[in-house]
Amino acid sequence: MAAFSNSITRLFNIQYPLVQAGMVWASGWRLASAVSNAGGLGLIGSGSMYPDVLREHIRACKQATSEPFGVNVPLLYPDIDKHIQIIIEEGVRIVFTSAGNPKTWTPLLKEKGITVVHVVSSAKFARKSQEAGVDAVVAEGFEAGGHNGREETTSMVLIPMVADAVEIPVIAAGGIGSGRAMAAAFALGADGVQVGSRFVATPEASSHMNFKEAVVSAGEGDTMLSLKKLTPVRLLKNAFYDAVRAAELQGASPEELALLLGRGRAKLGMFEGRLEEGELEIGQVSAMIKDIQPAADIVQEIWEEFNEVRRQLHNL
Incomplete structure (x- = not known):
């Protein structure tokens, strides 16, 4: 199948419209760089990092990949001002924000030429994010791990509502760990997907092996x-x-x-x-994750299955 190009691949300058979620205690520079090197967008999860640790991870990621990568910043954590300053100082070009008001930091980040994406759990907050000037939103359904929306709206319902509510690109998240789920998200109006839990079960994830094995089990x-x-x-x-x-x-x-x-x-x-x-x-x-696999293998597996589903649907 011909090379894929859409609003998400062009926004981030990546090969596949697939983002690795920035997860606390799992998403260090090794995972982020592995996903970026495989053609997706890797994210460093800053929520579990002190400012100096974040700086170390950004610098290590730069050494490990020449491809685009970003930093996920949960706005409810302390030291956010220090994290933002380090991101600017280190020349990070992509920032995903979550768990807070996008109006707080988006203007400054945009002023510095940084692409900003905000994670939302409702169409209402998707519209507010668009008004705040973000470049894209992540519509994260109730199925997702970690911090979640109080609305308990599932991805099947949330993604089309958000896609209808905004004009900027929509990245679907929550329950996506396969090419089939990726194709479903596109059918619902998404322009890309964000995958979290599947990347916990990788050698590159910084989480403990006991946790990885618990996820697989x-x-x-x-x-x-x-x-x-x-x-x-x-x-x-x-x-x-x-x-x-x-x-x-x-x-x-x-x-x-x-x-x-x-x-x-x-x-x-x-x-x-x-x-x-x-x-x-x-x-x-997590109930569908059966093995610990290298991040690059997961990216390729999801992408190949996504294209196979596209072919099947085309032939209906």
């Missing part, structure tokens, strides 16, 4: 959205999830849930591999 129904009184997050069921669930059923206040969550809970589970006490953020698509 996950079955249908093994993740749930929880902590909605704080910031909704999809978690793999474990002892910590059970404690959160019990507290929620007893009517725990946001303050009580925050106390239960404590500090460093995600690091404990995903980075240190303590599977029962830690917070294990992963998407529903």
Whole structure:
């Protein structure tokens, strides 16, 4: 099939309209550079990084790839001003923001010539992001891992609503881990896809092997959205999830849930591999992940399956 070109490949100057999500404790420079070298867009997940660590990862990524890559910045984390300054100083050309108001940093980033994408969970916030001047939005459905929308809108419903609501390119996320899902997202109006959970199960992901093996072992129904009184997050069921669930059923206040969550809970589970006490953020698509594979193989597999589905649909 001929070379693929659309609004997303041109926006990022990449080969395939496929973005690797910037996930805390999983998306360091090794994963980002591997995906970028394979033809997608790799993202460094800055949410789990101190400012000086982010700088190290950006510089290492520059050494590992000559292809475009970006940084994901969750706006709810501390030191965001320092992260933004480092991104500008280090000459990063693409930034994905999430979990906050896109109006806060988009004007400055755009002034510096940086391409800005914001993650949304509703058509309403997609329109607000467009008004804020972002170049594209990620429409992330309820199936996604990590921090999620309170609306609980599934990707099947969210993607076409967002595609109808804005004129800028739409990147679909949430439940996408295969070429079939990528083709479905395009049928719903997306211009590209963002894949998260599938890239956790790679040698290049910086998360602990215990967590990677737990993802591969996950079955249908093994993740749930929880902590909605704080910031909704999809978690793999474990002892910590059970404690959160019990507290929620007893009517725990946001303050009580925050106390239960404590500090460093995600690091404990995903980075240190303590599977029962830690917070294990992963998407529903984990039930479909059966192997730990190199990131480049995943990119190629998704792309080949996407093209095969395109051929099949063309022949209907």
